[in-house]
Amino acid sequence: MSFKNVEVKTRANVYHGGKVTSRTIITPEGEMKTLGVMLPGTYRFSTQAPEVMELSQGHCRVKLADQQSWSDYQAGQSFSVPGNSHFEIEVTDLLDYICHFG
Amino acid sequence: MSFKNVEVKTRANVYHGGKVTSRTIITPEGEMKTLGVMLPGTYRFSTQAPEVMELSQGHCRVKLADQQSWSDYQAGQSFSVPGNSHFEIEVTDLLDYICHFG
8 A cells, every 4th residue: 555646745743752753745636644653652632624544553542522432443444533623542552544634 | 855756655664663663655766765763772773775874853873784883973964884784773862764775
């Protein structure tokens, strides 16, 4: 699986002291995505645009801003986060993800 | 800074328990490169093809197979590793790198 004819920003995005890193790509259609890795841990992220998180490797559980309970997701699955919101994510096995925006 | 019109493999390469991760890209000329992140730590890597490691962020010191002493490198610098060899690298600040092969 790959993205073809994309632009890749060379500088990595670094969050949470390097436990979460990503690379930004821009598709031929002008869509921005990030390809990232989260090491095991619990993190909180805020969104501006809505996001779809597509999981390529690993396992996590997620609690969206309006939810009381956690939902489990693993490689091959996706979850959606509304815009202007936030979510908590607990990564149990190294997470390799594609983040789609908008 | 970016690479344009490249293919990006979606699956991350994971080494040393996730402390080193990278993404593989293929340029329009068919050259493979990896864009990676190394968290602080000391690692040993083996090479097959010769490699040029170009540093985008961070700081490390490197000892090549035939060297007795360590050399320091930081963002904006590169170091070369012969093929069929190995090197030790001590990352002191999160290292964001581009690995050129061949």
